[in-house]
Amino acid sequence: MVDMSNVKLRIENIVASVDLFTQLNLEKVIEICPNSKYNPEEFPGIICRFEEPKVALLIFSSGKLVVTGAKSVEDIERAVNKLIQMLKKIGAKFGRAPQIDIQNMVFSGDIGMEFNLDAVALSLPNCEYEPEQFPGVIYRVKEPRAVILLFSSGKIVCSGAKSEHDAWEAVRKLLRELEKYGLIEEEEEW
């Protein structure tokens, strides 16, 4: 069993796609969104920012949304409900509850140990390490699908997971591989 007791993960960002099941007139929507931007020439959606909960929303005429920057699923639900209340004042009708799908979760974390990334890159299969271009090792986990960036400090970034459980599973797989190739116990002998 891989020891995960010293491993930490902290959620940094959640991205969700949402369907409100209502067509929207973006020209009208702009006027009720305080800090928003809408340039159909460069991007087809309204870019709107909420301060509470602190998220950014991309609003499309199809009634679909992308909500980013949230630190919890609850933040996303609150943001969507807040937007719905605003849209109701502008006359939008909602026949059914919005559908919210978590698409991506980004975590920052710490494995609690330093790494010699040259050694990791030499023995860990299917990893990328180009220190001239980026300081971390890039490791792709197939199942659950996620990508982990591993830095020499032992700090990590895990993205692509659709749940916290998947993120932990992905990190567990990375640790199993690191252990399998003898990259875990180092410390003194670099």
Add this chain to the structure above:
Amino acid sequence: RLRKWQSRLRVSDAAERNLAFALSELDRIASQLKLPRHVEEEAARLYREAVRKGLIRGRSIESVIAACVYASCRLLKVPRTLDEIADISRVDKKEIGRSFRFIARNLNLTPKKLFVKPTDYVNKFADELGMSERVRRRAIAILEEAYDRGLTSGKSPAGLVAAALYIAGLLEDEKRTQREVAEVARVTEVTVRNRYKELVDKLNLKIPV
């Protein structure tokens, strides 16, 4: 029947034209960088393999050729910075880097195969700076100790070599300015300075004043 034949001819025509363009671009880069023939040949081989595996889709021929040149240099241990290649390519460094990582992933060019010893970069930069064998040895010794002390992970190899040569130059009385080493290594003076500070501090190097 005839139509099918013609379309096949057209397809092979386009493929040949693309290959001819790619190889002429490769020739141009190889001659400007004065690359040895075997490096150019390996780059051509990598490019044909990339085409065979359909890795060009969604990427420009020029970025893939530049990426193959860089990969070939790495595989054959002929030190060249990505910046040098980007200088003479129409594609920017970022795009070449992306294509390079993409073909490396798909042609099984592992970090191990692509690894170029810092020693090779020491010699390349020292050649350009006209520095002695004594300075090179000293720089390599500094780099080895830095590696053993865990000071190199995640850092730019070019920046580390530049700083090591700068320090070795000071220690062996063959000084080169930070600006000079930064220029050949294609990093900024600030990077040389940062690596220099860390190496001198953590390896307790005594720099003559």
Add this chain to the structure above:
DNA sequence: ATCTTACTTTAAAAAGC
């Protein structure tokens, strides 16, 4: 020289080019 700001990498969706 040092500071601040910004960009490199990862993931994913939205509608349209």
Add this chain to the structure above:
DNA sequence: GCTTTAAAAAGTAAGAT
């Protein structure tokens, strides 16, 4: 493929002071 959005990691870069 690209466009836009958010956020972290650690390194490097650029422009200002």
